[in-house]
Amino acid sequence: xxxxxxxxxxxxxxxxxxxxxxxxxxxxxxxxxxxxxxxxxxxxxxxxxxxxxxxxxxxxxxxxxxxxxxxxxxxxxxxxxxxxxxxxxxxxxxxxxxxxxxxxxxxxxxxxxxxxxxxxxxxxxxxxxxxxxxxxxxxxxxxxxxxxxxxxxxxxxxxxxxxxxxxxxxxxxxxxxxxxxxxxxxxxxxxx
Amino acid sequence: xxxxxxxxxxxxxxxxxxxxxxxxxxxxxxxxxxxxxxxxxxxxxxxxxxxxxxxxxxxxxxxxxxxxxxxxxxxxxxxxxxxxxxxxxxxxxxxxxxxxxxxxxxxxxxxxxxxxxxxxxxxxxxxxxxxxxxxxxxxxxxxxxxxxxxxxxxxxxxxxxxxxxxxxxxxxxxxxxxxxxxxxxxxxxxxx
DNA sequence: CAAGAGGTATACAGATCAGTATACCTGCGA
DNA sequence: TCGCAGGTATACTGATCTGTATACCTCTTG
Numbered sequence: 001x002x003x004x005x006x007x008x009x010x011x012x013x014x015x016x017x018x019x020x021x022x023x024x025x026x027x028x029x030x031x032x033x034x035x036x037x038x039x040x041x042x043x044x045x046x047x048x049x050x051x052x053x054x055x056x057x058x059x060x061x062x063x064x065x066x067x068x069x070x071x072x073x074x075x076x077x078x079x080x081x082x083x084x085x086x087x088x089x090x091x092x093x094x095x096x097x098x099x100x101x102x103x104x105x106x107x108x109x110x111x112x113x114x115x116x117x118x119x120x121x122x123x124x125x126x127x128x129x130x131x132x133x134x135x136x137x138x139x140x141x142x143x144x145x146x147x148x149x150x151x152x153x154x155x156x157x158x159x160x161x162x163x164x165x166x167x168x169x170x171x172x173x174x175x176x177x178x179x180x181x182x183x184x185x186x187x188x189x190x191x192x
Numbered sequence: 193x194x195x196x197x198x199x200x201x202x203x204x205x206x207x208x209x210x211x212x213x214x215x216x217x218x219x220x221x222x223x224x225x226x227x228x229x230x231x232x233x234x235x236x237x238x239x240x241x242x243x244x245x246x247x248x249x250x251x252x253x254x255x256x257x258x259x260x261x262x263x264x265x266x267x268x269x270x271x272x273x274x275x276x277x278x279x280x281x282x283x284x285x286x287x288x289x290x291x292x293x294x295x296x297x298x299x300x301x302x303x304x305x306x307x308x309x310x311x312x313x314x315x316x317x318x319x320x321x322x323x324x325x326x327x328x329x330x331x332x333x334x335x336x337x338x339x340x341x342x343x344x345x346x347x348x349x350x351x352x353x354x355x356x357x358x359x360x361x362x363x364x365x366x367x368x369x370x371x372x373x374x375x376x377x378x379x380x381x382x383x384x
Numbered sequence: 385c386a387a388g389a390g391g392t393a394t395a396c397a398g399a400t401c402a403g404t405a406t407a408c409c410t411g412c413g414a
Numbered sequence: 415t416c417g418c419a420g421g422t423a424t425a426c427t428g429a430t431c432t433g434t435a436t437a438c439c440t441c442t443t444g
Contacts, residue, residue, distance in 0.1 A: 011420065029307050031223035034401060045422055046403085052420090056402065110358055111306035115221050117297055131362055155369040162366075163355025166302055170323055174354075177347040181377075203390065226431060237392055238433085244390090248432065 014052040014062075016042040021063040026108050030060055030115045030123070060112070061122035067108050068130045074099060075137070085145040089153075089186045092134065092161060093179035100168050100175055107165040134158060147189045157182055206244040206254075208234040213255040218300050222252055222307045222315070252304070253314035259300050260322045266291060267329070277337040281345075281378045284326065284353060285371035292360050292367055299357040326350060339381045349374055 010018065020042035024033045035056050039046040053059045078095035082088040105111070109127040116124045135158045142150035142157075164178035202210065212234035216225045227248050231238040245251045270287035274280040297303070301319040308316045327350045334342035334349075356370035 013421065028309060029223065031221060031307070035403080036400080045424095047405095047423085048421055050403065105309055106306065110302070113361065114298065114303035114306040115223070117220060128362060131359065132364075135364060152369070155365060156373050158364070159355035159359065159366045159370045159373075160351060161355070162359045163351035163353070166358040167323065167351065167354045169305065170320060172324075172327060172350070173347060174351045177344070178351045181348050181351075185373075205391065227433085228430080237394095239393085239435095240391055242433065 011052065013042075013044045013048050017044055017049055017052065017059065018062050018066050021059050022067060025060065025063050026067075026103070026105055026111075030112060035059070057122050060116075061126055064109065064112055064123050064126040064130075068126060071099065071130070072133070075134075079137075079141065085141075086186060086190050089138070089141040089145050089147075089157070089190075090179065090182045091141075092137070092157075093164075093175075093182050096161065096165060097175055097179065100165065104169060106169045107162070110162070110166055131158075131162070134161065142186075142189070145186070145190050147186070149189075153185065153189050156185060160185075203244065205234075205236045205240050209236055209241055209244065209251065210254050210258050213251050214259060217252065217255050218259075218295070218297055218303075222304060227251070249314050252308075253318055256301065256304055256315050256318040256322075260318060263291065263322070264325070267326075271329075271333070277333075278378060278382050281330070281333040281337050281339075281349070282371065282374045283333075284329070284349075285356075285367075285374050288353065288357060289367055289371065292357065296361060298361045299354070302354070302358055323350075323354070326353065334378075334381070337378070337382050339378070341381075345377065345381050348377060352377075 017038060020038050021033075024038060024041060035046060035049060038059065039049050049059070053062060075092050075095045078091040078098075079088050082091045082094075109130045112123055112127040116127070118124060119128075135154060138157045138161075139150050139154035142153045147153050160178040160182050164175045167174040209230060212230050213225075216230060216233060227238060227241060230251065231241050241251070245254060267284050267287045270283040270290075271280050274283045274286075301322045304315055304319040308319070310316060311320075327346060330349045330353075331342050331346035334345045339345050352370040352374050356367045359366045
């Protein structure tokens with residue numbers, strides 16, 4: 001279930017394929033990007049792509065898993081860098097601020113869920129799991145901060161986080177607004 | 193800018209096309225559904241489809257505009273049915289609860305923005321406009337309820353609303369959680 | 385009754401889709 | 415030195431994509 005390092009190491013060509021897929025899928029959408037374009041963009045033969053991944057579905061899953069891996073490590077770094085248990089609860093919002101300064105096309109996982117409604121699609125599972133992990137992380141952090149009813153707070157913070165990342169492309173200042181409100185909620189829950 | 197009734201009335205065939213498009217686009221995604229399928233599903237010739245709409249892009253825009261129209265009228269009804277100005281501010285969350293009991297594939301507009309990154313796509317504009325309208329509605333309602341700093345409250349409610357609708361397909365209870373928190377925020381802002 | 389709007393039926397063009405077939409090259413480790 | 419894993423190059427299949435061409439039908443309305 002964890003998006004850890006137990007994944008098989010990628011061959012050089014596979015690495016380039018995943019990198020190209022990340023750019024193209026995120027920027028233009030998954031269904032809109034064909035395997036020919038990915039192969040061309042990564043300087044790799046389509047034959048190699050299919051030798052490594054077997055299908056487009058699996059390339060999509062690899063793209064999402066790779067992004068999830070990078071995103072989780074960014075979130076963990078933000079949590080570790082926070083000065084207190086209370087501060088740690090809203091650390092994902094700090095990570096989000098940095099993250100959205102680079103990626104302005106919203107959340108790759110929400111976007112993927114929008115495009116891949118079929119739960120049997122391997123990419124669907126990766127995206128859904130990323131969301132459940134964040135929801136669970138908020139609960140762990142809330143518990144560690146000594147918050148009563150950590151489940152309630154966690155769901156609220158999760159909703160705020162997802163609302164922020166989903167509406168970020170609209171440039172309405174939602175990321176900052178969500179972070180501010182999140183801090184207020186945590187302060188009230190811990191100290192109140 | 194308003195999604196009002198100034199739109200030209202649809203011919204019977206066009207009506208069926210938009211209805212079929214709504215079902216298919218929402219359920220399976222926009223890029224994944226072809227015009228042939230829409231024509232077949234609506235019992236209409238592809239020729240007619242192109243005579244009425246000219247392109248798939250325009251069918252997409254019509255689908256989103258129609259959905260926007262229906263959704264706005266549901267929200268307005270909820271606002272009108274609320275007992276007080278304070279209650280009216282969170283009325284969209286009540287409408288959302290009813291709405292998501294029918295539609296469990298998330299927000300058609302967020303999904304559309306995920307699939308249509310190009311702002312020149314006519315559907316992109318319709319979807320983005322729907323979001324701005326809601327954000328503006330929250331601000332109007334907050335102002336009417338006598339809330340100081342209505343802009344801040346409006347953005348917060350907007351983020352909550354979008355987070356709820358975006359994560360609703362995950363079945364994590366986010367719609368209820370967002371509605372509860374929204375009521376608390378409004379109460380605190382108006383009475384506090 | 386004539387004309388046009390709305391629609392049907394069918395066939396097609398040209399591009400792109402995911403995925404496969406065949407044949408060859410290169411470096412490395414047993 | 416032999417074999418194989420990883421990769422290249424190119425051509426192909428059959429389906430599906432958006433959009434068009436041609437021809438005909440059936441109301442309604444002036």
